[in-house]
Amino acid sequence: MPSLLGVLTLALSGPSQGAFSATAEQARGIxxxxxxxxxxxxxxxxxxxxxxxxxxxxxxxxxFNRIGGTAQVFSPTDTAFVTPHSDTPYSFAWLDLRAEPQVLSLPAPDGSFYGVLRIYLPKPDVSNGQWKMPLLTPVAPEQQ
Structure with a gap:
């Protein structure tokens, strides 16, 4: 996967729509x-x-749209995400909600259990296509 710096370098090295004039300090802030x-x-x-x-x-x-469980506890060799709890089994689901809602179901457990459900949802303007990239303004050295 290309690095973000490499992508930015390629994007900024192509033909520009207008003259870009910034000091080195402004460019660093951007x-x-x-x-x-x-x-x-x-x-x-x-x-x-x-x-x-x-x-x-x-x-x-x-x-997408399926639950995937992990049947073992994690060790330092697992790199799927940063700092998992090593004593916690995990299940994952990436949902594609563009076409329709999704319903996920799990089988009933045998006996009692403890579960935590964490859902990451984008803000509405992200999911409806109205999100706009914030204006990037240079940061003054005293603010860094």
């Missing part, structure tokens, strides 16, 4: 903001790809 906004998106996509798309990869859990 690059810092681009990294701060872009890195989480790239990391989340990398996690999505390894867990739901790359079926031959070691971190694949389940395809």
């Amino acid at each position: 690059a810092k903001l681009a990294y701060l906004y872009g890195f989480p998106v790239v990391e989340m996509y990398k996690t999505l790809y390894t867990q739901a798309v790359d079926q031959e990869g070691p971190n694949f859990k389940a395809p």
Whole structure:
């Protein structure tokens, strides 16, 4: 996977629509903001790809709209995500809600159990296509 810096370099090295004039300090501030906004998106996509798309990869859990369980506890050799609890079994589901809602069901457990469900949902303007990239402004050195 190309690095974010490599992608930004390619994007900025192509023909421009207008003259770009910034001091080295301003350019550094713009690059810092681009990294701060872009890195989480790239990391989340990398996690999505390894867990739901790359079926031959070691971190694949389940395809979209399916629950994938992990039948072992984690060790330092597991790299699917950062710092898992090593004594906790996990299940994963990446849901594609663009076409329709999804209903996930689990079999009834034998006896009592304790479960935690954590759901990450984007803000409404992300899921309805109205999200706009925030304006990137240079950061003054005293604010860094």
